[in-house]
Amino acid sequence: MSYTETMNVEAEVEAPLAEPVIRTEDLTALDRCDQCGAQAWVHAFLPEERELMFCAHHFRKGEDKIRAIADFVKDERWRLLEAPPRTQGED
Numbered sequence: 647m648s649y650t651e652t653m654n655v656e657a658e659v660e661a662p663l664a665e666p667v668i669r670t671e672d673l674t675a676l677d678r679c680d681q682c683g684a685q686a687w688v689h690a691f692l693p694e695e696r697e698l699m700f701c702a703h704h705f706r707k708g709e710d711k712i713r714a715i716a717d718f719v720k721d722e723r724w725r726l727l728e729a730p731p732r733t734q735g736e737d
């Protein structure tokens with residue numbers, strides 16, 4: 647079976663330099679802290695399209711460093727406050 651790869655580079659378009667587009671979709675339960683795997687509440691956008699996600703605990707732990715290297719930090723920890731309170735003393 648032959649496999650031919652067609653590289654079409656003729657139509658390469660040079661886009662004018664624009665503001666970097668930052669995706670700011672809300673974090674979901676599927677987004678996990680890169681440090682511990684807990685649900686992520688903070689999404690840090692780094693140069694070169696790298697991204698990091700942090701739970702509230704790990705973001706607090708490294709907040710200064712994260713803010714220093716990130717282009718943009720989307721902090722959704724406020725959503726934690728809106729979560730329905732857990733009933734105490736539940737087994």
Ligand SMILES: [Zn+2]
Binds near residue numbers: 681703
């Ligand atoms: Zn974590």
